[in-house]
Amino acid sequence: MGRAVKKKVAAEVVPFDQSIFEQDAGAGVSDLGQEDLALPFLKLISGLDTLLDDPDFKGRKGDIYNTVSETVHTGGEGVKVIPCVYQRRFIQWAPRGAGTGAPLAIFEPTDELPKTERSREDNREYVVGGDGSYLEETHQHxxxxxxxxxxxxxxxxxxxxxGLKKSRKWNSMMSSITMKGKNGPFTPPRFSSVYLLKSVQEENSKGKWHNWDMSRVGPVEDAALYQRAREFAISIRSGEVVVKHSNEEADMPTPHKDEVPF
Known part of the structure; x- marks a missing residue:
């Protein structure tokens, strides 16, 4: 006599109401400080980027890459951002392949900078007596x-x-915006506008590379987004946000000296 086949009964799927998450809002993450978090970098992928060595990586030269979420935005389509704060810094790097990968020092414009000499070979400002370390002007947006x-x-x-030339252009775009208020024309805050960032290819006698291209989309129209950008700006100015630079930033090729916008 054959064995009876037991009929399977499908388990009933009970819908899950994700609104329950709100009851535990912030649990497990509310006690994290800035030292526990990594601020993402948005960077242009260069031809020397080690990301391109991974056969599974979907990006290509000129695309825009988020170093934390690993999101790739195509350079042609770009990504929209709200600029919040600008800082000018001078970063001292160890020679490639030496050191921990972190900057040796970060200087503000008002600090006393180490004496440097510019190399005719790669246009870098090498620190005199610094065993090959060099100083690099960096604009942080x-x-x-x-x-x-x-x-x-x-x-x-x-x-x-x-990129410094592009940075100055972007700053000029923001500072030239005026709006009419009840007391007359005024310059709105940096975080009042949305911009589209793309990449464009540039070249000179030494080769080709990708650079930033920015255009204004219009004013911020969402109150919650405006408030978030405003609070982010406040946290940066108060020193709550910690930027952790790495020597991956030093991997970009340096163009011909006539193209360096110093």
Whole structure:
């Protein structure tokens, strides 16, 4: 006599109401400080980037990469951001392949900078008596990134070398905006506008590279986004946000000296 086949009964799927998450809002993350978090960098992928060595990596030269979420934005389509704070810094790096990978020192414009000499070979400002270390002017733009899925996250963009010219252009764009208020024309805060950042290819006699291209989309229209950008700006100015630079920033090729915008 054959064995009876037991009929399987499908388990009933009970819908889960995710609104219950609100009851435990912040649990497990509310006690994290800035030293426990990594501020993402938005960077342009260069031809020397080690990311391109990974056969599974979906990005390519000129794309925009988020170092924490690992999101890739195509350079042609770009990504929308709200700029919040700008800082000018001078970062001292150890020679490539030496040191811990972190900056040897970070100077503000008002600090006394070490004496340097510019190399004719790679246009870097080498510290005199510094065993090959060099000083690099870096413009730090802290932004709120507006993702395509409607989410938003904070990040930092470090511009240097030929990127300095783009940085100054962006600053000029922001400072030239005026609005009419009840007391007359005024300059709105940096975090009042949305910008689209893309990449463009540039070249000279020494080769080709990608650089930033920015255009203003318009004013921020969401009150919650504006408040988030405002609070991010306040936290940066108060010193709550810690930027952890790495020597990956030093991997970008340096263009011909006539193209370096110093």
């Amino acid at each position: 802290f932004v709120v990134v507006l993702n395509e899925d409607g989410s938003a996250e904070t990040a930092m963009i470090a511009m240097k070398s030929t």
